[in-house]
Amino acid sequence: MSTATAVKPSLTIKRRLNASPAKVFAAWTDPQKMIRWMGPPSIIRCEVENDLRVGGRYHIKMVVPDDTHDVSGVYREIVPNEKVSFTWAWKSTPERESLVTVTIKPDGDGSLMTLQHEQFFDETARDNHNKGWTAIMDRFANFVEA
Numbered sequence: 001m002s003t004a005t006a007v008k009p010s011l012t013i014k015r016r017l018n019a020s021p022a023k024v025f026a027a028w029t030d031p032q033k034m035i036r037w038m039g040p041p042s043i044i045r046c047e048v049e050n051d052l053r054v055g056g057r058y059h060i061k062m063v064v065p066d067d068t069h070d071v072s073g074v075y076r077e078i079v080p081n082e083k084v085s086f087t088w089a090w091k092s093t094p095e096r097e098s099l100v101t102v103t104i105k106p107d108g109d110g111s112l113m114t115l116q117h118e119q120f121f122d123e124t125a126r127d128n129h130n131k132g133w134t135a136i137m138d139r140f141a142n143f144v145e146a
Contacts, residue, residue: 008098009126010118013133017111019144021081021104024111027144028084028102037143040064040135054078058086073097088117096121098129 017024027033031048039046039062050058054075062069073087076099085101098119105112115133120126 008118009120009123010116011120011126011130011133012117013115013130013137015113015115015137015141016107017113017141017144018109019111020109021106021111023144024104024113025081025084027140029078033143034060037139038062038136039069039139040132041139051075052078073100077101093121096125098125 019027027037029050029052031050034048034050035046038048038060042064043062044065045063047061047063048058050056052058052075054077056075057072058075059072060070062071070091071088072091073089075084075086077083077085081104083101083103085099087097088100089095089097098117098121101116101118103114103116115137117126117129117133120129
């Protein structure tokens with residue numbers, strides 16, 4: 001049985017991408033681009049709705065063979081081509097809200113992207129998200145570098 005810890009677990013994933021900061025930012029904020037990479041490798045369909053403004057909401061539904069992953073949240077910070085930060089809460093556990101921050105820095109003809117996901121309920125939630133984000137970041141890189 002897992003319990004919440006005093007210091008909330010977090011994870012950080014860094015990627016060097018052969019894509020401009022503008023292209024990386026657009027991939028994180030344009031629903032028509034997000035549906036192309038968001039979700040696990042087994043994804044059948046992805047639906048994305050967003051209101052891209054501070055205080056605006058987003059909703060992502062990822063349909064996989066035996067389940068649907070449904071997540072939503074609120075945009076906290078938006079700096080075009082540099083940063084997007086948003087809360088993250090699964091429909092199944094809305095009380096376990098966490099925070100995702102994506103920062104993008106120019107690096108030669110590409111970008112350095114850092115995904116930081118903070119305020120997890122426990123280590124198990126962090127570890128599960130780390131597996132999920134790692135697989136999704138491979139799909140993300142393939143999309144923005146194409």
